[in-house]
Amino acid sequence: MSSDELQERYERALPVAEFASYTRTALGGHGFEPGNCLALVGVCRDEMMFPAEQALHDVWGSAFDMSSLGGMVFLGRSGLSAAGAHAPGADGRRRFIHIVMPHIGLAADGTVGELLRGGQAELSTACGALVNVQRELAGGALNLALDPDDLEMSLLRSTFADHLPSNGTVLDLVALTDLARTIATNEVVRLSRALLASKTADVALSQRS
Ligand SMILES: [Zn+2]
Numbered sequence: 001m002s003s004d005e006l007q008e009r010y011e012r013a014l015p016v017a018e019f020a021s022y023t024r025t026a027l028g029g030h031g032f033e034p035g036n037c038l039a040l041v042g043v044c045r046d047e048m049m050f051p052a053e054q055a056l057h058d059v060w061g062s063a064f065d066m067s068s069l070g071g072m073v074f075l076g077r078s079g080l081s082a083a084g085a086h087a088p089g090a091d092g093r094r095r096f097i098h099i100v101m102p103h104i105g106l107a108a109d110g111t112v113g114e115l116l117r118g119g120q121a122e123l124s125t126a127c128g129a130l131v132n133v134q135r136e137l138a139g140g141a142l143n144l145a146l147d148p149d150d151l152e153m154s155l156l157r158s159t160f161a162d163h164l165p166s167n168g169t170v171l172d173l174v175a176l177t178d179l180a181r182t183i184a185t186n187e188v189v190r191l192s193r194a195l196l197a198s199k200t201a202d203v204a205l206s207q208r209s
Contacts, residue, residue, distance in 0.1 A: 020055040037095035038087040042066030042073050044127050069152040070129040071102030073187040080191040094201045100184040104177045113173045134173050
C-alpha cells in the first residue's frame with residue numbers, strides 16, 4: 001500500500017519519524033529536551049517495530065525498554081522503579097517520556113493484520129500475538145492457564161480476559177489492538193504512581209484524544 005493510499009485510509013496516520021519529531025515539538029514547551037529526560041518505550045518484540053524505536057531513539061536518545069509481546073507492559077514495579085532511577089535530573093527535575101505502541105500489519109492489498117516480511121514469499125501475521133488472542137476469542141475461549149514455557153502469552157491472555165466486553169462481543173483485530181493500547185497505557189500510568197506524585201518528577205504520556 002502506497003503512503004498516499006495509507007493516508008487516505010487512515011488520515012491520522014503518521015510516519016514514525018514524524019511522530020518522533022512531533023513528540024519533541026509537543027514536549028519542548030514543557031521542559032523536555034533531549035539530554036534532560038529518559039524515554040520509556042514499550043512496543044511488541046517484533047523486529048518490524050525496530051524502526052519505530054529507532055526513530056524515538058534518534059530524537060530522545062537510548063530508551064528504557066518496556067517491550068513485551070503484543071505491546072503489553074509487563075515490566076512491573078521493579079522495572080518502573082529501575083527506570084525511575086535512570087533519568088538525568090541534573091537541574092533538580094527528573095523527566096520521563098512514556099510511549100507505548102502496539103502494532104498491526106497492513107499488507108499491500110489492504111489486508112489488515114498481515115504483512116510481507118523481507119526475504120519471505122508469504123504474508124505473515126502482525127501482531128502475531130494479538131492475532132492469536134483474537135483467533136482464540138473467535139473460537140470461543142481464551143486459554144487462561146499459566147504456561148511457564150510461554151509466560152508473556154499467558155500474561156497477555158489473562159490481562160485481556162479482565163478487559164473484554166462483558167456482553168461477550170468478540171472484538172476484531174483492530175478493536176483488540178486498540179484495547180491493547182488502552183491496557184498498556186493504563187498499566188504504565190498505574191505503575192508510575194510514585195513518579196506522578198513526586199514534586200521533582202515530570203512524566204509525559206501519549207494518549208489518543
Ligand atoms: Zn507483535
